[in-house]
Amino acid sequence: MLIAFLATGAVGAVTPAEEHIGPPYQDAPEMVARPDIPHGRLQSFIMTSAESGIFPGIRQLDNDITRRRDAWGNRIAAPAAEQSEAGPYRRDVFVYIPAGYRKGREVPFIVVQDGRDYAARMAAALDSLIAQKRVPMMVAVMIQSGGGDAQGSERGLEYDTLSGRYAEFVEQEVLPRAARLYGITFTKDPNGRAAMGGSSGAAAAFSMAWFHPEWYRKVLSYSGTFVNQASPVDPATPHGAWDYHARLIPDNPRKPIRIWMAVGEKDLHWQDPAETFRNWPMANDRMAAALKARGYDYHYVIAKDAVHVDGNVIAQTLPAALEWLWRDYPR
Template sequence: MRKSWMTLATALLLCFCLHSPATFAQGPKRAGPPTRSFDAPGAPAFIRLDGKPGMNPAPDADGNFLIGPEYLAAPEQQVVAGIPQGKVQQFTIDSRETKLFNPGIARKVFGVVDPQNPKTLIVETHEIDYSRQITVYIPAQYKPGSEAPFMVVHDGPKGKPDLTLPRILDNLIAQKRVPAMIVIMIANGGGDAQGHERGKEYDTMSGLFAEYIETEVLPRVEKECNVKLTKDPDGRAAMGSSSGGSAALIMAWYRPDLYHRVLTTSGTFVNQQWPFDSQTPDGAWGFHDKIIPESPTKPLRIFLAVGDRDNFNPNVMRDGMHNWVEANHRMAKVLKAKGYHYQYLFCQNSGHGVRNAKAQFLPHALEWVWHGYGDQKNE
């Protein structure tokens, strides 16, 4: 009897697992992005640093570099005794108190490809109010009343601050490898991609988000944190990952009077702009396709990094403009052709966001982006 009961219980449990909503919700396991080889057709020529864990290019070198597949976390992430430590402050901005990006937008479902235009989606959105957290790092070396260089970081924390970047900067500033800069980490407005506030802010090909930061965020930072921020575009940088990376370049490209330095990881230089704009029909894919090649060279310094397993067609669009690796390869080639100061890292054994590689190269990337900033650095 005991054996029969156990057999029945096992069968009932198996039946429940097979028919439970959670099981149905999982569906078939989605295949991950393919690995793209560094020497595949269409890839730029790389200077090989692979097989040397912990090794990054020179901090003043331009060009294309291959790193990985193993990485060593940078020692600059650690708190070092005797190194002055900056402070971190936070405050929030209510969208209802701003002129731009008020109200925000959100969607309930992803959307479908527009049958009249395969380059865009039909998405139903609704208006939202939202709160945006601002996290500000102020170095110990900041002199009250002075105008400081600064860096805007997209996708800032929405809760407790991650102190990794502040700790790295404590060390880099003390070693005089970067200027004593203020860092402004700005949370996005919510959601992701087409039809959400984050997508509207980050993927729109215009200077509107740079204008929002200039008029709505920076004055509040100066007031809330009792600091002054430089107006010199050479003393301003923008940094971001994924769509935050495309946002960093978009800000500097459309407003070079405001920003000259750009740091991107897994930059979304693909066709993700929404709503559709006939002036930039390919979204950020247009940067490497026509915009940069056909425009005068701008005074920008641009860092790029992407993983060999980075995104490839992650949604319903199959327009030939949703391969993150190809997009970043193309960016490197057009930047070189136009004579830009750029450094491009192709990270083996790394996916979207290149987290394992970024743990190694972020201090280096910050130093490279700020290379050449004035003779007065850290004086």
């Protein structure tokens, strides 16, 4: 595992760029709802595939081709036409609106993938952090995927594809709907826009910033799927998100992206060799090394004995991660 220290944070402050944490894990106090502070409200709406011009909907096929596995149990890539077919979806979108927000006021925000999994935790954390003025007043837009998982699924297409398509979906179809429904004016300042997710949702969050840094410059990643899971296969990035740390970050000028990331010591396929391109702890280690070599503003947490998108790790670290990401943004 990597151990290194970089100068980060406020001017004059030196904080560890990489740290190890371990059990017993404890929920951060900010994760407990408090009656003595203002509470934001959670709203929700539904989006369907029929309404989308960007993601009209697919679903996984279950056949002999898609069930094939290699020696390590990983799915063997198949032609896109043999992995999926057209299929409708419905997705929930949850919107956290902070207490005291006035309609029409420009506001920073965070977009969260697999939104249902994080809605309650984000609301509790943001209530506390905003009340304590440790982060700016902000909105959270928490978007459920179109369903399924990994190759051939709508979720896999949205999250594991290395392109700007998902960010464009959020920008063109999700944010305008939320703005109309709730009177929100989302900031256009890319430093006031963050993206977050776990697993493939974390890869999607990084892709939002990588392909559209004019829109997003903050990323929060839990157990990022920086491995080979993209479908359909793109010849330009044949190893999917593994290519972020193998080629894309090392071979391109540094982009204005700040990223907080965590991985479990016993995350998915933690014992698999590098040639599988599917070892999550190894992929996140290499991601941190690539970010460090290019001089990115990053913070990397390695969680001892933790597993994939470990809820105990999230409950302990989410408030501090949000505060670190927004540390120099105006309150």
